[in-house]
């Protein structure tokens with residue numbers, strides 16, 4: 001479980017406040033390490049990361065008065081933050097996000113299964129799946145990375161060469177974004193209530209009060225137009241497809257097993273075809289089409305996110321005994337959920353909030369979100 005937050009577009013006095021509020025809310029999704037990347041209007045980027053809570057970084061003098069300070073020359077066009085809960089790779093500064101390879105500055109929420117294979121050809125072995133993704137995109141392009149992405153990934157990265165902010169999701173982690181009035185800024189986070197809570201607290205209005213989901217298998221790129229509006233462009237990508245499994249069959253009437261453990265001979269195939277009339281799919285991956293770093297972007301209607309009401313989230317479609325097997329503690333207050341079946345809110349496959357925390361969020365006017373795992 002990790003979380004991503006950020007704001008992109010016209011620099012303004014409220015941006016840093018909205019960002020730091022979201023970064024501190026995001027700690028519920030990961031408390032092992034924190035990272036912040038900043039890009040100014042000239043395209044100059046810098047990032048910092050450290051082990052520990054957001055406060056460790058936010059209270060650092062250089063971060064407070066430098067990267068996030070008001071005195072910074074052309075102020076922050078992009079502020080990107082990540083809170084990490086370690087999965088692949090231990091807790092260390094090196095393994096904290098963001099990662100940077102050849103001008104790709106990337107944060108990742110999720111875990112890959114095939115992270116060893118995506119770093120083939122690298123001069124070093126990366127200790128985390130996230131850094132391997134960053135390297136692969138910088139080396140082979142986003143299309144190549146996406147078709148190899150076996151597992152869960154919500155990626156956000158800055159592309160220094162093209163001056164674009166990029167979103168890419170394979171639909172296994174929640175991620176939302178909205179625009180401020182006049183599309184001056186794009187505000188984004190792993191959970192809707194981070195955006196709504198931080199904007200409300202800092203009197204930053206969202207355009208039409210709308211949030212959007214990042215569509216599965218779509219690469220979104222954002223830039224700031226000459227008129228100072230955030231413009232999004234999108235391109236479809238080919239998702240990962242698992243290789244078909246090898247199926248071996250044998251029987252007493254055949255006297256032997258066709259599969260010899262290594263290769264199929266022609267006679268095996270003839271025999272197989274005769275016997276079964278089918279042939280298993282090749283276990284060999286087809287060579288990938290190396291994609292350009294940035295696929296040709298087009299326009300696409302963003303997918304509107306509708307906030308489910310707490311009443312809907314309280315309706316359990318699982319019986320009480322299963323609920324207690326799946327959820328033991330409240331995500332927010334960490335209290336046991338033993339007596340909370342009726343009032344608890346199921347947030348996703350792993351997380352639930354107790355009745356008290358969900359009613360408090362209702363009072364605050366912040367809606368909790370049902371996502372797909374974290």
Ligand SMILES: [Zn+2]
Nearest residue numbers: 330333354357
């Ligand atoms: Zn609670």
